[in-house]
Amino acid sequence: MMITDPIADMFVRIRNANSKLHEKVDIPSSKVKTEIAKVLKEEGYISNYKNIEDQKQGVLRVYLKYDANGKAALSGLRRVSKPGLRIYKGYKELPNVLGSFGIAIISTPKGIMASKKAKAEMIGGEVLGYVW
Numbered sequence: 001m002m003i004t005d006p007i008a009d010m011f012v013r014i015r016n017a018n019s020k021l022h023e024k025v026d027i028p029s030s031k032v033k034t035e036i037a038k039v040l041k042e043e044g045y046i047s048n049y050k051n052i053e054d055q056k057q058g059v060l061r062v063y064l065k066y067d068a069n070g071k072a073a074l075s076g077l078r079r080v081s082k083p084g085l086r087i088y089k090g091y092k093e094l095p096n097v098l099g100s101f102g103i104a105i106i107s108t109p110k111g112i113m114a115s116k117k118a119k120a121e122m123i124g125g126e127v128l129g130y131v132w
Contacts, residue, residue, distance in 0.1 A: 004083060006030060007128055010060075011077040013031055014046075018064055018072050029058035035112040036105060036128070037062055043114055045074045045131055080104070080127045090124035102132025 003009045010027050017025035027033060028053055037049035037060060047065040051058055065073040081087040089095070094115045095104050104115035108125035118125065 003028075005079070007032065007036065008064050008082070010036065011079055011129060014062060014064070014074070017062075018074050021070060022064060022065065023062045023073070024061055026052075027060045027062060028056075032107075032112065033060050039103075039105055039112060039114050040074075040131065043131070071113040074131065076102075076130075076132050078130045080129050087127045088125065089127055090122040091122045092124075093118055094119055094124065094128065095130070097130045098132045102130055105129050105131060 007027070010033050013025050013027050016069045018120060034049070034051060037046065040062075044066065046062055048063040050061050052061055059125055067073065084092055089106075094106065097104055097115070105128045106115055106118045106125045107128055108121075108123045109120065110123060112128070113121075
């Protein structure tokens with residue numbers, strides 16, 4: 001099966017596992033997906049992630065995060081820039097997600113990072129998605 005938008009596929013898998021309160025979710029691995037998982041962990045939306053080698057491209061295992069009452073730390077994920085329509089923003093135009101309660105994941109020349117860090121470093125880039 002060929003996936004035309006692997007980042008959207010990653011977001012859908014995480015969103016679906018999160019809604020069913022799964023402990024973890026496995027995603028076909030890539031460098032970009034690993035960097036997105038790193039940003040999600042740094043911002044506190046997931047508890048951990050790890051790459052598992054297999055005979056193909058590898059698997060990115062994402063461990064979801066819940067509080068003591070079973071409420072998910074991650075409320076939502078939305079893909080913004082798509083393969084057919086790329087969305088680029090300068091650092092002054094980077095969006096505030098839910099009044100700064102969420103983050104935008106930005107692909108910059110210095111790597112993939114949260115919008116808060118991109119604003120602090122004064123770099124813009126492609127808006128990959130919103131997380132809240």
